Amino acid sequence: MTPYLDPxxxxxxxxxxxxxxxxGLAYAAAPGHAQxxxxxxxxxxxxxxxxxxxAIANRLVERLDGARITLVDGKTEHWYQPGLTLIAAxxxxxxxxxxxxASWLPRGVDWVQEYATEIDPEAQVVRTTGGQxxxxxxxxxxxxxxxxxxxxEGFDLDRVGxxxxxxxxxxxxxxxxxTWAAMDAFTDRGGHALFSRPATEMKxxxxxxxxxxxTDDYLRRKGTRDGSHITYAAHSGILFGVPVINEKxxxxxxxxxxxxxxxxxxxxxxxxxxxxxxxxxxxxxDIDYDFFNVIPPQRAPQVVRDSGLSxxxxxxxxxxxxxxxxxxxxxxxxxxxxxGDINGVPKGKTAASVKFHLPVVEDHLVAQxxxxxxxxxxxxxxxxxxxxxxxxxxLIEFDYQDNLVPSFPGIVAPLEELWIxxxxxxxxxxxxxxxxxxxxx
Amino acid sequence: MEEFSVGTFLAVxxxxxxxxxFWAMVAVAALITVAYLYVLIRDHGMGMRRFLLAQLSMPIGxxxxxxxxxxxxxxxxxxxxxxxxxxxxxxxxxxGAGGFSILVYVAQSLIRGKxxxxxx
Numbered sequence: 037m038t039p040y041l042d043p044x045x046x047x048x049x050x051x052x053x054x055x056x057x058x059x060g061l062a063y064a065a066a067p068g069h070a071q072x073x074x075x076x077x078x079x080x081x082x083x084x085x086x087x088x089x090x091a092i093a094n095r096l097v098e099r100l101d102g103a104r105i106t107l108v109d110g111k112t113e114h115w116y117q118p119g120l121t122l123i124a125a126x127x128x129x130x131x132x133x134x135x136x137x138a139s140w141l142p143r144g145v146d147w148v149q150e151y152a153t154e155i156d157p158e159a160q161v162v163r164t165t166g167g168q169x170x171x172x173x174x175x176x177x178x179x180x181x182x183x184x185x186x187x188x189e190g191f192d193l194d195r196v197g198x199x200x201x202x203x204x205x206x207x208x209x210x211x212x213x214x215t216w217a218a219m220d221a222f223t224d225r226g227g228h229a230l231f232s233r234p235a236t237e238m239k240x241x242x243x244x245x246x247x248x249x250x251t252d253d254y255l256r257r258k259g260t261r262d263g264s265h266i267t268y269a270a271h272s273g274i275l276f277g278v279p280v281i282n283e284k285x286x287x288x289x290x291x292x293x294x295x296x297x298x299x300x301x302x303x304x305x306x307x308x309x310x311x312x313x314x315x316x317x318x319x320x321x322d323i324d325y326d327f328f329n330v331i332p333p334q335r336a337p338q339v340v341r342d343s344g345l346s347x348x349x350x351x352x353x354x355x356x357x358x359x360x361x362x363x364x365x366x367x368x369x370x371x372x373x374x375x376g377d378i379n380g381v382p383k384g385k386t387a388a389s390v391k392f393h394l395p396v397v398e399d400h401l402v403a404q405x406x407x408x409x410x411x412x413x414x415x416x417x418x419x420x421x422x423x424x425x426x427x428x429x430x431l432i433e434f435d436y437q438d439n440l441v442p443s444f445p446g447i448v449a450p451l452e453e454l455w456i457x458x459x460x461x462x463x464x465x466x467x468x469x470x471x472x473x474x475x476x477x
Numbered sequence: 478m479e480e481f482s483v484g485t486f487l488a489v490x491x492x493x494x495x496x497x498x499f500w501a502m503v504a505v506a507a508l509i510t511v512a513y514l515y516v517l518i519r520d521h522g523m524g525m526r527r528f529l530l531a532q533l534s535m536p537i538g539x540x541x542x543x544x545x546x547x548x549x550x551x552x553x554x555x556x557x558x559x560x561x562x563x564x565x566x567x568x569x570x571x572x573g574a575g576g577f578s579i580l581v582y583v584a585q586s587l588i589r590g591k592x593x594x595x596x597x
Contacts, residue, residue: 127551425556426551426552426556427550427551427552427553427555427556428556428558444561447561448561449559449561452558452559453558454558454559454561454562455552455556455557455558455562455565455566456561456562456565458550458552458556459550459552459565462550462551463549463550464489467489467490468489471488471489471491474488476488476489477488477489
C-alpha cells in the first residue's frame with residue numbers, strides 16, 4: 037500500500053464515480069453532507085463557478101449552518117467539458133455540454149455575476165469587475181485555467197472549421213461542433229491528419245490522444261485510411277506521463293500506424309496554407325496538414341497569477357497555485373484552498389480529480405472552522421477513459437506515484453480496450469458529474 | 478468519510494435519465510411486477526400455455542435489449558473486447574429476456590382472463 041492511498045476513501049469513491057455504468061457492479065459513494073451540520077458565521081468566497089466551485093458550494097451549504105458563502109464568476113453558462121470530445125466526434129450535439137450555472141446552485145449562496153479582478157490574500161479581499169469589494173475569512177480558488185490561444189501565432193479561433201481544416205475542440209461546445217465539421221469533411225476524403233499537445237500542464241492530457249484515435253477510426257470506417265497519414269507530434273520524449281500507460285499508448289499508435297514525432301512544440305500555424313510550425317530540439321520544422329486539432333498552452337488566469345498565490349519557483353510560466361498536494365491547502369495562506377485545474381499539484385487536471393478534491397477541501401475547511409485538524413488526504417487519484425475508437429476505451433486510473441489504481445481490479449482491466457469502459461465514458465460519466473455538481477456524489 | 482449509499486446511486490440514475498423518466502421507468506417496472514404477482518395469486522398458479530409463449534418471447538426481449546443498448550451507446554458487436562464485456566452484454570440480454578417474458582405473460586393473463594385448463 038502506498039503511503040498516500042487512503043483505501044476507504046479512494047476505493048469507495050472511485051467506484052462511486054466510475055461504477056455506475058457497470059450495471060450494478062458497484063455502489064455509489066455517499067456525499068459528505070451526511071455528516072452533522074456545523075454552525076458558523078464564516079465568510080467563504082469561492083472563485084469560479086466551474087465543476088469545483090459549484091460542487092463545493094453545494095457541499096458547504098449542506099454542511100455549514102450560518103456561513104455566508106459567496107460565489108464569484110461572471111460566466112453564466114456551465115460546460116460539461118468531458119463531453120467536448122464526444123461533440124467533436126459527432127456523437128453528441130453542442131448542447132450536450134451546455135447548462136446554466138443558476139440551475140446547479142443551491143439557495144443560500146450569494147452569486148456575484150462578475151469576474152474577480154484582484155485577489156489580496158494578505159488583506160483577505162477579492163475585488164470584482166463591477167467594483168465590489170468582498171472580504172472573506174476563507175477562500176476557495178476554483179477558477180479553472182485559461183487556454184492561451186494567443187501563444188499559437190497565426191491561429192484564429194473564428195476560422196476553425198472545414199474551410200481551414202483546423203479544429204480546436206478544447207475551446208468549448210461551439211468550437212467542438214466546428215471541429216467535428218472539419219474532421220468529418222477530412223475523413224470523407226482522407227489526407228494528412230496532425231495532432232499535438234502543448235508543453236504546459238493541461239487539462240485531460242489524454243484528450244489529444246483520444247481525438248487522434250477517433251479520427252483514425254473514422255478514416256477506417258469511411259474507407260479512406262489507406263490513402264491517409266496520421267502524425268502525432270508529442271511535446272516531449274513520451275506520449276503520456278505514466279510510464280505503463282505510455283507504453284500501452286505507444287503500442288496502440290504503432291498498431292494504428294500513427295507516426296509519432298517527439299519534442300515538437302507548436303509555435304505557429306498558417307491556417308490558409310495549412311502548415312504548422314513546431315519548435316524542436318534542432319530548431320523549427322514545418323508540417324503540412326489537411327486536418328489539425330490545435331490545443332494551445334494552458335495557464336492560470338491572470339488574476340490568479342497576479343495574486344501571489346502561485347508557486348514562486350515552479351511552473352513560473354503557468355502560475356498554478358501553491359497548495360499542499362495532499363490537503364490542497366495553500367502553503368502560505370492557510371485559509372486558502374484550491375480545487376481543480378488551478379492547483380499546482382503533480383497530476384490530474386480532470387473532472388475526476390475535482391471529484392476527489394472536493395471531500396478533502398471540505399474536510400479541512402470545516403475542521404479549520406471548528407478549530408481542529410482535518411484528516412483526509414488526496415492521493416493524486418485521477419482517471420481518463422482513454423477512447424481508442426468509437427465503442428472502445430481504456431479505463432485508466434492512476435495516482436501521484438504513477439500507480440495504476442483500478443476501480444474494479446480483476447474485472448475491468450485498465451490497459452484493455454473495452455466496451456464497458458466506453459459505456460462509462462458515454463453514458464455514466466455525465467450523470468455522475470451532474471450528481472457531483474449537486475454535491476450528491 | 479465516504480461510504481456506499483443507495484441514495485447517491487439513485488441520484489446518479491436520476492441525473493442519467495432525468496428524475497421524471499427514471500421514476501416513471503421504476504413505476505412501470507413496479508407496476509408490471511405487481512400485475513405479475515396479481516395474476517399468479519388470482520390464478521393460483523402459472524398458465525403453462527401462457528408461460529410457453531412468454532418463454533418463446535424471451536429471445537425477442539434479449540435481442541431488443543442488446544440492440545437498444547448498442548444503439549444508445551454508438552456501439553457495435555465488434556466493440557466487445559474482453560470477458561467483462563461479454564458478461565455485461567449477457568446481463569443486458571438476460572434482463573431484456575426476463576423483463577419481456579414477464580410482460581408477455583402478464584399481458585396474456587390480463588387480456589385473456591383466468592383459464593382453469595391452462596393452470597398447473
